[in-house]
Amino acid sequence: MRYGFKNAEEVKETSLKYNLHSWSVQGKLNPAVVEKAEGIYYYTADGKKMADMSSQLVNLNVGYGNKDIIDAIKEQAEKLAYISPAYAIDCRSKLAEMVVKAAPKNMGKVFFTLGGADANENAIKIAKLVTGRYKIFSRYRAYHGSSFGAGNLTGEPRRYTLEPGIPGFVKFTDPYLYHAPFPFESEEQATEYYLGQLRDQIIYENPDAVAAIVMESVTGSNGIIIPPKGYLQGVRKICDEFGIMMVCDEVMAGWGRTGEYFACENWGIEPDMITFAKGVTCGYAPLGGVIVSKKIAEFFDTHKLDCGLTYSAHPLGCAAGVACLNFYEKEHIMDKVKERGKQLGALLEDIKAKHKSVGDVRYIGLFSCVELTKDKATHEPLVPFGKDPEGIMGKIVGMLKAKGFNTYSHEACIFVCPPLIITEEELAENMAILDEVLTEVDKMV
Template sequence: MEILQNEELCLESNKIKEYDKKYNLHSWSAQKKLNPLVITKAEGIYFWDSTGKKYFDMSSQLVNLNIGHGNKKVINAIKEQADKMPFIGPGYAVDVRSKLAAKVIEKAPENMGKVFFTLGGADSNENAIKIAKMATGKFKIFSRYRSYHGASFGAANLTGEPRRYTCEPGIPGFVKFFDPYIYRESIRFESEEEACEYYLGKLKEQLIYEGTETVAAIFLETVTGSNGVIIPPKGYLQGIRKLCDEFGIVMVCDEVMAGWGRTGEWFACNNWDVEPDIITFAKGVTCGYVPMGGVIVSKKIGEYFDDNVLMCGLTYNAHPLGCAAGCATIEVYEEENLIENSKKMGVVLGEKLEQIKQKHASVGDVRYIGLFSAVELVKDKNTREALVPYGRDPEGIMGKIVGMLKEKGFSTYSHENCIMVAPPLIIKKEELEEAMDILDKVLDFVDEYIEK
């Protein structure tokens, strides 16, 4: 009987994969090459496939599962809300909507006043673009080359990296500028402050050339996410704030990845004591248990819409299930001290990453803040030549590295020549060290690869 049950389970798993490949379209993939794992269980920082194999979730899925898998408090909140009222239109006041809005503003910087809820990060950035244009009466939007803000049409035009290409020719008025990516800069700066002065100077020059009277907003990921966890140099965000104040430009911080404790603060901008005009968020507010995002606006922008129509709308704006999940998730952060744990475990992660950088010839740089980090792989530490050319992986080496990590139970993803390391904020020191030992071993293979 036990053998028969196992065979039935195997057949069921095969059918799941068969139907998945036959009927589902997977994002960012050529479909024929796919061989998706069948996942049957997830708990804490782990998940299991249909063979019973366990994986460390070292990217928190898509850097969103901050509280880990299977949190009962959030699950029960969703169940209770579904029993009470699974949906009511966005024009009505509902207890969980009011409660979550108040909680979000309580955690946001002091200058923030109101929030418009969405379903995810792309929705949030789409609506932030519109709000910035409405509030200023201007039309140009600045954003950086090494950025990802979403795949919907407006968010893709905001995006700087290659995932924007399929949405081009794009929308008029979107302007790109360069990131403070010191590791890849041809200039060798004496200090972060010198680098900051250079990048801000070039941005100011570009703003003037574009006509500051036409620029509605400057969008930036407070800490660049999938494009390499690029951390702003000292003074950079403060400098952006000053430029925005000087020219009447809205400063928008995309905290879809970096928000909700990921960097060791409720919002990443708190690390630099900077108050943007708009913050966009998603991911960590519900940790994927229910889709939810939002646009937080300053009190000043909020007041503008007291007398001017907010031309933004979504059928599922402030969905009750999402709001219930968001309220419970924020309580989990508070009750389990996850913001502090992110900061504390971030120190452990940073130490492990620095050891890996010293040990491996293939590791050019490591960047980390809280439990948000990336390992940048190179062919040569002296020349800093990237392991793969920008926008291409002709030999599929990054995919092979990620595959080797997964084989050993370390689940994450790569982008360009960087490996993401961003575990759930609930991770313990022993778990983190065990997982990082797997990464250490796989990097031995990468060292051998670059020596060939």
């Protein structure tokens, strides 16, 4: 063991004694001690091999042990480990160019942050600076971060500890068709309904006060909710009508997760801003950012950008980002995601047909979830919104982990978002584990 620890148990005990672990009751924790990792697998100190079927926090797109990124970080650390954001350096300039060129054609510049939450914080500031307005719309089934501004963007229960919130943050309803208020005859009909609701709400809130609509292009940790046909295009049209900024949060869905560099490209959308993080470095170094349109970039040619971070465009993060984006290109990752995504979709549909506990499966690329239900006819979720008093979902995740399938749950959903490098054989082998565990869940329903 390194750092003076005698064994894995001492590592765990020290962690529990001195670390505050996120989103957890500290006294109930029993964290696994991880010693090494390679490809899609990590290995615990007790010798257990775990398939990382959630890519950790849906960020480890290239898996573990990627030499291209590791070597780039090493080289940059030896050359120039840190320099203020005020300076121009090669890796910083190159990554900015690569990010903008990977984005939709209307994009002009990027402001780098440390992660997704502060990307969304700065997108809020930019929208207010450019429009002179103060209201920000976001959706109820959304997670945009846990810092104060991003936490107010967030709609689901993780925002509750921030309340009373910041004035001007307004929530609207997602087009979540599996739990729609009444059955729609088509996706287009659902789109018309939800867009009508949104447009009315904007009018009630005074369009001249609304700076931005912020939404995940594909809702991530709240259930992989894929927008119905025409929905994102309709939001773009509403934003254009009222002079509102359309901000697509691509922190989780971006960088190849859906088979495109950015999920909004699946629907041909050109937002005013895109926020990103996670897959730009795949967790090998912290980095996020806000990509702004050419029009917004031009605004700041003559107006002050009141945004700044000590570690904005950190050299180690930028070096990792350049290597990561080069790896995506070299290994044709977008094509591989489309191919593996078809396999994953077919396996999920088989699971849905087979198991009475599976109400719905949703997937795009390697971004998917299984929604569990008490009753397929009524769509009643296995656990109520915002609550799991008996810890049912935790038990199910524990059953999966016991068989070497690492993932997490949120509400009544189990997530399947493996590294983008996963092979056909690895995907089939691990989905068989999910199938096996769901057979046991069927008995619980």
